Amino acid sequence: MSEIVFKAVTKTFRLPKGGDFLAIDTTDLRIEEKEFVAIVGPSGCGKTTLMRMAAGLEFPSTGTVEVGGKTVRGPGPERAVVFQQFALMPWKTVRENIGFGLMCKGTPKAEADAAIARYVELMGLAGHEDSFPHQLSGGMQQRVAIARAYVMQPAALLMDEPFGALDAQTRIVMQEELVRLARRNPRTVIFITHAVDEAIYLADRVVVMGRKPGRIIETIDIRPLREEGGWEAMPIEEVMDQPAFTHMRSRIWKLLKAREQEKPAA
Amino acid sequence: MVGVATVASALALWWLATSGLRLLNPLRLPAPHEVWTALRQIMGSGYAGATLWEHALHSLGLVARGFLVAVVTGVPLGLLMGWSRRAEALINPIFLLLRPIPALAWIPLAIVWFGLGDTGKVFVIWLTAFVPSVINSFTGVRNVDTVLIAAARTQGASTAQVLRHVVIPGSMPMIFTGLRLSLQASWTTLVAAELVGAFFGLGRVLNIAGQDIFPGMILVGMAAVAICGAGSTWLLGRLERRVLNWRAAV
Ligand SMILES: Nc1ncnc2c1ncn2[C@@H]1O[C@H](COP(=O)(O)OP(=O)(O)OP(=O)(O)O)[C@@H](O)[C@H]1O
Numbered sequence: 001m002s003e004i005v006f007k008a009v010t011k012t013f014r015l016p017k018g019g020d021f022l023a024i025d026t027t028d029l030r031i032e033e034k035e036f037v038a039i040v041g042p043s044g045c046g047k048t049t050l051m052r053m054a055a056g057l058e059f060p061s062t063g064t065v066e067v068g069g070k071t072v073r074g075p076g077p078e079r080a081v082v083f084q085q086f087a088l089m090p091w092k093t094v095r096e097n098i099g100f101g102l103m104c105k106g107t108p109k110a111e112a113d114a115a116i117a118r119y120v121e122l123m124g125l126a127g128h129e130d131s132f133p134h135q136l137s138g139g140m141q142q143r144v145a146i147a148r149a150y151v152m153q154p155a156a157l158l159m160d161e162p163f164g165a166l167d168a169q170t171r172i173v174m175q176e177e178l179v180r181l182a183r184r185n186p187r188t189v190i191f192i193t194h195a196v197d198e199a200i201y202l203a204d205r206v207v208v209m210g211r212k213p214g215r216i217i218e219t220i221d222i223r224p225l226r227e228e229g230g231w232e233a234m235p236i237e238e239v240m241d242q243p244a245f246t247h248m249r250s251r252i253w254k255l256l257k258a259r260e261q262e263k264p265a266a
Numbered sequence: 267m268v269g270v271a272t273v274a275s276a277l278a279l280w281w282l283a284t285s286g287l288r289l290l291n292p293l294r295l296p297a298p299h300e301v302w303t304a305l306r307q308i309m310g311s312g313y314a315g316a317t318l319w320e321h322a323l324h325s326l327g328l329v330a331r332g333f334l335v336a337v338v339t340g341v342p343l344g345l346l347m348g349w350s351r352r353a354e355a356l357i358n359p360i361f362l363l364l365r366p367i368p369a370l371a372w373i374p375l376a377i378v379w380f381g382l383g384d385t386g387k388v389f390v391i392w393l394t395a396f397v398p399s400v401i402n403s404f405t406g407v408r409n410v411d412t413v414l415i416a417a418a419r420t421q422g423a424s425t426a427q428v429l430r431h432v433v434i435p436g437s438m439p440m441i442f443t444g445l446r447l448s449l450q451a452s453w454t455t456l457v458a459a460e461l462v463g464a465f466f467g468l469g470r471v472l473n474i475a476g477q478d479i480f481p482g483m484i485l486v487g488m489a490a491v492a493i494c495g496a497g498s499t500w501l502l503g504r505l506e507r508r509v510l511n512w513r514a515a516v
Pocket residue numbers: 013014015021023041042043044045046047048049050084214
């Protein structure tokens with residue numbers, strides 16, 4: 001069981017200069033087992049903070065975060081995280097970075113090697129297994145970070161703008177790949193993105209956040225659109241041309257924009 | 267090429283100033299041939315109780331021992347203080363108390379405690395080299411990117427695994443900075459300690475040559491110290507490049 005439940009969560013940060021900063025105002029969110037939820041929102045609205053609480057790297061100031069019915073007390077390999085800053089170990093090769101979690105778990109070498117090889121192939125990293133991160137482009141580093149999360153076969157995937165550093169073409173390939181993976185092997189996913197397109201294409205539900213203070217403005221179910229439009233059978237560029245898709249996109253954009261005008265950034 | 271030319275002109279100038287034009291008193295700065303004579307003497311029959319090799323090996327051995335003991339004790343202590351706030355709170359006061367004392371000021375005490383033999387010198391070298399090893403390892407740990415530690419923990423790494431695979435490799439560049447400083451300080455302290463009193467060693471050669479007013483031999487001693495120091499620094503640099511092979515070339 002790996003549903004992720006935020007119950008009346010708030011998060012305040014103590015500022016170094018003194019005083020408190022309310023990063024997340026009272027938030028309730030339930031992500032069902034094997035559900036794919038995308039979070040969109042302006043920079044600084046608390047997307048990463050929300051994800052870090054699910055990962056067990058940050059704890060709510062009030063309220064609780066539960067995964068699989070248990071309060072999150074710390075990180076664990078069953079909740080893999082793709083960090084916004086990649087977070088690859090510069091002193092480990094691509095192979096060692098991808099295999100680190102398996103090594104920690106004590107997976108037998110042959111089995112680990114096979115799993116690593118599979119994701120190296122899938123992520124288009126073949127030939128770079130023995131490179132160090134600084135020898136890779138930003139997009140390639142990001143793919144290593146994604147492979148490292150997938151290879152753990154986690155019950156929950158927490159991805160913080162995982163495609164942010166990819167070029168448009170690679171991004172599309174990765175998006176389609178993610179959909180394929182998600183369908184073949186569904187798991188609970190929190191997927192943070194700035195790209196509204198991407199959110200609608202990938203997610204079962206899109207959570208729209210606003211800032212000052214960070215909170216959820218609206219949660220939109222995409223599944224009816226996908227099923228009615230038969231999106232699953234279409235290539236991504238065709239999906240993005242569907243009237244239902246473009247409608248949804250402008251609806252979410254309006255939500256984001258309205259909030260920004262209502263409370264302009266200080 | 268420019269370097270070679272510079273050294274050649276300096277040598278030519280040296281010869282001109284001493285032998286060629288006799289501008290300088292040979293008791294102040296010896297002529298090249300006097301240094302050569304001194305070198306042959308210490309390499310052959312020996313000087314101050316031993317040959318140049320024996321003196322140099324003796325000094326190298328002392329530096330190696332003092333430096334290695336400092337690394338083996340200082341780096342783990344620095345890592346511990348960097349990792350654990352409690353260890354830092356416990357150890358730092360002692361450290362702050364001892365740190366302002368220049369290592370050379372320990373030499374008399376070391377002689378009282380251990381005599382003029384090797385132990386006292388290893389002790390003083392250890393003290394000198396210890397401080398930069400601790401401080402830089404400490405700073406290294408504190409500078410490790412916290413996202414990397416978080417990432418390792420989300421992948422199921424235990425504390426020991428975080429230390430071994432993230433914190434220690436992440437501190438390595440700073441640790442090596444500390445080791446370089448430690449090594450340089452070790453040589454300075456060695457020479458000072460041997461000057462004060464020793465039975466063997468390059469510092470002893472310098473000391474006796476000074477008493478004998480033997481400028482050629484003083485220069486031989488200085489050059490030998492320089493070569494040993496540069497050689498050990500070079501070796502450390504090679505080790506550093508090997509260990510930190512993951513870094514982007516700068
Ligand atoms: N450790 C911290 N200490 C103080 N303030 C913090 C801390 N972490 C985050 N914040 C603040 O909380 C707010 C939300 O940050 P967060 O990183 O979650 O935003 P985000 O939505 O992920 O933004 P972006 O899209 O730019 O990544 C920001 O205003 C940020 O300054």
